[in-house]
Amino acid sequence: MGVETKNLRNVVLLGHSGSGKTLFAETMLFESGALTRRGTIEGQNTASDYTKLEQERGNSLFSALLHANWRDNKINIIDTPGYDDFVGEVISSLKVADTAVMIVNATSGVEVGTELLWEYVENYKTPGLFVINQLDHEKANYDTSLEQLKNNFGPKVMAVQYPLNPGTGFNTIIDALRMIMYVFPKEGGKPEKKPIPESEIGRATQMHQALVESAAENDESLMEKFFDEGSLNEHELAKGLTIALANQQIFPVFCASGKFNMGSGRIMGFLNDIAPSPLERPKPMSTKGEPIGADSTGPTRVFIYKTISEPQVGNVSYFKVFSGTLKTGDDLINLANSNHERINQIYVANGKTREAVNELKAGDLGVTVKLKETHTNNTLVTKGVESGIEPIHFPEPRIRVAVTPPNKADIDKLAKALHVTHEEDPTLIIEQSPELRQTLLYGQGQLHLDLIKYRIEKVYGVTMAFENPKIPYRETITKIANESYRHKKQTGGSGQFAEVHIRLEPYQEGMKDPDGLTVRNREYEKLPWGGTLAFYWCIVGGSIDTKFSSAIKKGVMNKMTEGPLTGSHCRDIRISIYDGKMHPVDSNDMAFQLAGTMAFKNAFQHAGPQLLEPIYDVSILCGSEFMGDVMGDLQTRRAIIMGMESEGHYQKILARVPLAELHDYSSTLRSITQGKAKFSMKLADYQQVPAEIQTKLVTEYQAHAHDEH
Template sequence: MKVYKTEQIRNIALTGNAGSGKTTLAEAMLFEGGVINRRGEVTSKNTVSDYTPIEQEYGNSVLSTLLYTECKGVKINILDTPGMDDLCGGVVSSLNVTDLCLVAVNATNGVESGTVAAVRHTETAELPFMFVFNQLDHDNSNFDAALEQCKASFGNKVTVVQYPVDAGPDFSAIVDVLKMKMYKYGPNGGKPEILDIPDSEKDKAEELHNELVEMAAENEEALMELYFDKGSLSEEEMRKGMKLGMLQRDLLPVFCTCAKKDMGVERLMEFIANNAPNPKERPMRPVVDGKELKMDESDSPSLFVFKTAVESHVGEITYFKVMSGKIKEGLDLINTKSGNKERLSQVFASAGKNREKVEELVAGDLGCTVKLKETKFNQTLATKEADTKYEPIKFPASKHTVAMKAENESDDEKMGEILNRIKFEDPTFVIEYSKELKQLLVHGQGEYHMNVLKWYFDNVHKIDVNYIQPKIPYRETITKPAQSDYRHKKQSGGAGQFGEVHMIIEPYSEGSEPKTAFKIADKEYKMSVRDVQEHKLPWGGKLIFTNCIVGGSIDARFLPAILKGIMEKMEEGPLTGSYARDIRVYVYDGKMHPVDSNEISFKLAGRNAFSKAFKIAGPKILEPICNLEVWVPSDRMGDTMSDLQGRRAMIMGMGSERGMEKISAKVPQKEMYRYATSLSSITGGRGVFNIAFDGYEKVPAEVQDELLKAYEAEQDEE
């Protein structure tokens, strides 16, 4: 394989809704570029992309796949990505190492949830994108309706470069208003006949050509002046204006294909070769640490790992983008995270499961290697002198959580090891063992995402695992002051134990000052505040420990033991065993014994005095509340609102955004289990949402009663 210079490289990502024909389009592009000599089909399970067992069983892309093809002496690297937004990790990582995104649109269905999600991810990545209307030969294909949906969703930047003649079963011709030619295909596609535009299409083509010229001219002042002077632009001038517009995301070209019959694919590749930005024309990935390098083959070599995969018979495969310099077989680089040396024993250009050894890859190219010792995704390899560390890819926050448990306890350790490996292959999985809930939690993007994970356990690792609803991390606090005292006394043969503690506890709110007097149960207590300690709790909230001891009734050396006893009890609230928070404790009196008093005695006395006081201080359960943002089509607004109200949501605001209706709300975490599935069902897969923890609030009385009964039943079982 020849070595391509940076200017001869185009990196593109194929995105779009599941079923829009991305994998079939990639197959046709590889066929046109001569990388394969026969086009496979998804239904026949013989495509270059979608080659893993899970993808062949599911019938759609689950992982991103690196491919390459060639057109006019230009190497086009393609990342074929999953269409389900639950599997967005492959999309996000791909958009971070490519320079143009092709959003495939099913001409029968128009704008779908995956279309909206793909465009949303390009916004985050600040990446140019264009539309490819595919499957124009279907019975119900409707180019005009799909185009109108695109313009309604993404604005008038959507600009027709090609449109079909007679979309549907008889589709065989595309009018290209950039070249002002018609491409006529035979029944099996392949090489087209390039013809003049027929009279029946001339008026429409001229109108769209003029629109395209105007859109191209708007992107540079010099082009605008040329347009005003000449009334038009040459093809070369239009291409320059279009490229500028695409780079600024001000122009979104529309192309037409029937990938299954290889119609329009060669012309699409030609446009990419001529108009897509090369890696030098896009901003360099920011550097976190070390020397800032240039996207230049003469600079010091460095690469950024965007994907790690494991394949049977091959082992771990590391996919990377060459950020600077040249990468050759046998090159030694430093992992800038660990400082350890890695040798690139082999370097490959990747076409799915087919990998071709290459002499070298230059800055901007995508490739892979095998058998690295420790380098994983989001890590940088660079020379020791540069010590460059590129900014990591940021993945979307989790939207769905399950607790995971092996069917057989003996498999627990193995399950943990597998999960630890999987999170490197798919970084949108977040694995966490909650000490508080005593559960292994797996956070992901949705129920489909979790089904993929379970498939691997069932079919690859042969371990039976169960998903269960995760427990909720409730908190407990108090609502009124309470007084208690406790004497710990123990005599057993030798030295005894003695400690007595008197305390008052009250609710704490941020910024409040300690009180100097209380009236509890008709009895008055005066406090002489000598010392205040503020303790931020690991689980949120605070404990304020106030020393009000006068006259030496308790020696100062025993106060840390009392505090320790209180802290231990705060880890186990009396209502549901949840952590307690936001409490101020006043230790104001007590008794010691000259011989038997020690730290353990006062720790137990403090612990029990606090427990007694907590139970009579109006204890209340707090629940975690989440900030929720939901985007739904206007015709599903009512159903979505009804569903949220059934989840005890408090609606904070509504508006319109990106052609969708946006709802902002605060919702208890308890009510959000499987919300991703519910929203998808309500909106036909078109709704999307973001969720983030906000804080804790008191639960309603009826909910508290339910929780108390459930906790009592659980304790009885144990």
């Protein structure tokens, strides 16, 4: 029998890298009895960091699914990586979690990672709590950490506990919810419960009162009771806190030392008693915009939040049962492609250890293997169900590199390896660019791409090298030019003849008709690479037959595709065909197409040709102390600063930066800020390339084009 939905707690551990998530997860498993001995990061033997790569690096790179039984309940725990490069793993974990536990390092307080990850918690409306961890550290500062949490995340942040003696020798926590003092033995574990000493009663009572008030605030009957009696009993308090937590009306703060195994038991107790089950949190939305309740007797909806590929096993799919009950032998339908999938095995997981079970009820997390055509973000449903789970939206990439073409023998192997890697990690995006004639990889940071390279070499035995990606420049014109071109050729008996007179103008939406020309027909071509080609037919008196119009346009488009300056795509040009000549026998489509190409090419050179480059909106969040360095670096990248604002003790900078100047930004920013910065980027616009850079690019292209002929 699967665990009842009301007895499930799905928890995701979040936090800046190094805050102690993985060790804390280990402690939770140990305290619950799921592990008989505690691993350490240094010992490379934790349940969560079970891949060789993570152990070597001493850092989580992938999310890990764990679970612990605690009294009546099963607590599913997902440990996540802290590095922003792996935020995809965090987002997919948040999608299936019902409570977020944000681990904060007491020696450094709120860090960039804390802030960025909290944004996701708020966006996902995930109930959340904080753990101020590493209180055993000599530099631990609880008060500052708590103050920073309140400053950054507002008055809903409320302490449940405080440490009596943070720092070396830490062993005592005052708990204002239970109004009790916990004193831990040297090796941690089960604390001794003692009355709160006289000297601390004042502070503890004040905290307790604040918790009771916020528990009462979110429920009318509790509110009444509170006004009548001035207090709530334990049961009412728990009920009120569950409602407040589930609706993000309170973010409680706890104390811990993962290293010395202090505090995790109480936090699991809180998750057990107070944290919402999948039934109590706001309902997630389906692809059809309807709320989906975690009803274990309803139709089955199984959502795949993560897929990995294991050497001996093949595809391993991590899922949440959003509704219904999943049983072995179930035949489900993948809503994304209508394929049938038979569920042969269902597992629960503790890192790499998997244990087979017969069924999982609504709300539970599990693993299955060997699905045929099912990927991350797909929903498997009972036949007849039409709405799935709204997919995870992964963040925009922040770095791009080109893959150096491998030797012939490896081309297919590499392509396959990249494909599988993308299936496992949707934040890796692969693009075959016909425009740049390169294979481009887009990812979340240098570390992200380096790791992908490392894994592909290890797992698939294909050597992979990166090179600088080319920039997708655009070409346009800045002034009017008139041009005529005559194509004439005599070969044997037949000949070719076409003559066109054209005018090129920079195109703008809503511009008036060309001076002195009578426009017969207007065509506006929205170009697949952005911008417009306006093609005007202004022939009076039939000097060219209208039937040649499309051949001329085709000729122009050929050159627009591979522009005269650097072979880049052209955009935002109006061409008016206003005169020409044809020959009754020798004129044909081919001749007019060629004439169109040549006339356009020549006119372009006289029309103030201009290269355009992609400009990105870049948003940077960094510690205020690095502000000067970050700004100084931006100045070397032809950046335009669009705004600055402070967010807590962080500084947010908005800038517009040419893509050509951004290729090493991810690693540079990391090194100048010692990792205390994050950024995002998004294509904003195309803008003129400065004259000296244009000259250089055009000269390079012309020299290269010359070589090729």
